[in-house]
Amino acid sequence: MAEPTALAPTHTVDIEMLPMSSSKPPKSVTPSIDNSIAPPSPRSRLRTLLVLTALFLTLFISALNTTIVATALPTICSRLNSASGYAWIGGAYLLANGASAPIWAKLSDIWGRKPILLMAVGMYFATSILCAMSTNMKMLVAGRALQGTAGGGLILLVNIILSDMFSLRHRSLYFGLLELMWVIAAGIGPVLGGVFAQLLSWRWIFWIDLPVSGTSFLLLLIFLDVHNPRTRFSDGAKAIDWAGSLSILGLVIMLLLGLNFGGVTLPWDSPTVICLIVFGSLLSVVFAFSELKLAQHPLMPLRLFAKRTNVACLLVTFSQSFAVLANEYYLPLFFQSVKGASPVHSGVLLLPITVMAAVGALAAGIIIYKTGRYLELIWTGMALFTIGEGLLIKLNVDSSLPTIIIFQVIAGFGAGLLFQPPLIALQAVTSQKDIATATGTFSFIRSLSTSLAAVIGGVIFQNGMDIQGPRLRAAGLSSQSLKDLSGGSAAANVGSVLSMLSDPMQRLVVKEAFAWSLRNIWILCTCLIFCGLLFSLFIEKTALSEEHVETKTGLSKDNH
Incomplete structure (x- = not known):
């Protein structure tokens, strides 16, 4: 494995070999992550x-x-x-x-x-x-x-x-x-x-x-x-990397919320679903820009x-x-x-x-x-x-x-x-x-x-x-059973609906x-x-x- 060396550009992680006792940086320096490879203690x-x-x-x-x-x-x-x-x-x-x-x-x-x-x-x-x-x-x-x-x-x-x-x-x-x-x-x-x-x-x-x-x-x-x-x-x-952290959190949350709401809680063409998916997707661009240009x-x-x-x-x-x-x-x-x-x-x-x-x-x-x-x-x-x-x-x-x-x-x-x-x-x-x-x-x-x-x-x-x-x-289920089996309610009501149906064909x-x-x-x-x-x-x-x-x-x- 190649020995790590110190890198000059400020946008890269600074790697240097330090003794195990050197763990606290001076107050006047810009912090950088030290991933030095140290010999493992037995x-x-x-x-x-x-x-x-x-x-x-x-x-x-x-x-x-x-x-x-x-x-x-x-x-x-x-x-x-x-x-x-x-x-x-x-x-x-x-x-x-x-x-x-x-x-x-x-x-x-x-x-x-x-x-x-x-x-x-x-x-x-x-x-x-x-x-x-x-x-x-x-x-x-x-x-x-x-x-x-x-x-x-x-x-x-x-x-x-x-x-x-x-x-x-x-x-x-x-x-x-x-x-x-x-x-x-x-x-x-x-x-x-x-x-x-x-x-x-x-x-x-x-x-x-x-x-x-x-x-x-x-x-x-x-x-x-x-x-x-x-x-x-x-x-x-x-x-x-604050910008990267916030943008990736927003990206994941907005996309998953949009996908979860779409077609179930809200129609796919609703403003809420569209905004969540579109803005969530745009945050991927923000994240990539942050990782490439902004984050040290x-x-x-x-x-x-x-x-x-x-x-x-x-x-x-x-x-x-x-x-x-x-x-x-x-x-x-x-x-x-x-x-x-x-x-x-x-x-x-x-x-x-x-x-x-x-x-x-x-x-x-x-x-x-x-x-x-x-x-x-x-x-x-x-x-x-x-x-x-x-x-x-x-x-x-x-x-x-x-x-x-x-x-x-x-x-x-x-x-x-x-x-x-x-x-x-x-x-x-x-x-x-x-x-x-x-x-x-x-x-x-x-x-x-x-x-x-x-x-x-x-x-x-x-x-x-x-x-x-x-x-x-068409099978003749009651309006309440149909409601219980619709979309987001179906999985939660599976036991109660089946137990209430006495007709074998309906079941x-x-x-x-x-x-x-x-x-x-x-x-x-x-x-x-x-x-x-x-x-x-x-x-x-x-x-x-x-x-x-x-x-x-x-x-x-x-x-x-």
Whole structure:
């Protein structure tokens, strides 16, 4: 790996080799981010194990909250008397999760990984209490947005810290274990959510966060020993890319709001929807200009997009993450609406896809660790995921349990092979000084795609149910049932409507309407994954280094 050198232009990050004790910049200098590569201090096996335990717990609780609400959404909407919150209980979490990722990465570059991670864990703890104590839908959605902001920091910083702790070749094994933890959390999330909603209270979905995040906080506080600079707040504030941070937040929020409102809450040609989408799109130009011309330390340096491999890796993870989240969110709805499963049973029926994703993720980590080969895993995963997702299009009212399981096994294993190889491929062609930023960009794209999956999936489903309106009306459903099954109300009212229908033919028509509307989501996901398969052909093969280097965070003076 090439040794970093000091760069003169003020629009670039200043890199210099400093002794570990030099962590506080003089008052008179312009702050710049110091990503010097420092030799890692030896860690005992016990300390390493405890740090890894804390990191895995941190990721586990964040991953759990991406899916634990899926099977409980109808119950939550019913208890809070608000069908309109169905998409936003999950969507607000994912939206804030995605928009905040690059900001957390830059904060950790400035103030160090440990204090920023502790801040994120503490924020997650507090916002979990807010969600658990929510008395109405607005309070819950606001709490979920704040919780998602913290969750974005947890997911990202765990990946960055693992990158700091281990070499590129060896970190693949720990990334594999990390993704295993992720899919386990995502897998048991719907089951736990169903159990809490059906047997206890939906509020336990959030109370369960407290002991896990509290334990993680204490372990990280005591045992995490990555480089920790003493950056003054004033100097750190000057180094933040404020224009880039605000523009990317506005971009994501406005676009997702516009897509969520369009065709459901408001017509697509309404001034509100048009303004949200148009001005959100324009903010992408503002963001690009800020990163290229204004920011001294860009939130997302555009040089990352100059390499073909980087762009291909980001597009691959976008397509994979979109489909994974869509499956986790809308397969439980299929099980409850079309197959008549309870919330708990729908979570159990989702286990084949999540278990196989866990197997695939662990297998990918071991293979990369042993052989250093990752490109073949990406191609194999994309091919299997395309086939498996395409098979989901065939799901209908008459689909048997073995058929449902087989389809999920193929899709799940393919998806599991794709959790970490694209990140390894991205980091393999990225210089050490850009590892945190590249990982932050990767997490942003992954989180953005999951946010889009929740929102766009909801729009497709709701518009599909509206299209099925005439058929439902022709079946003789009451005006109240038709209202309950229209657009944004359909998912939240699935259980109550089906339980009130005594006519078998009417029940069949309703189930077929749900199956047809959800089928459109699987079609979109299949097309996206196939595009990802094509993009993966542009990823270059790079030898994975076994040299362990650690990024020194903080600020240093300019040397020009």
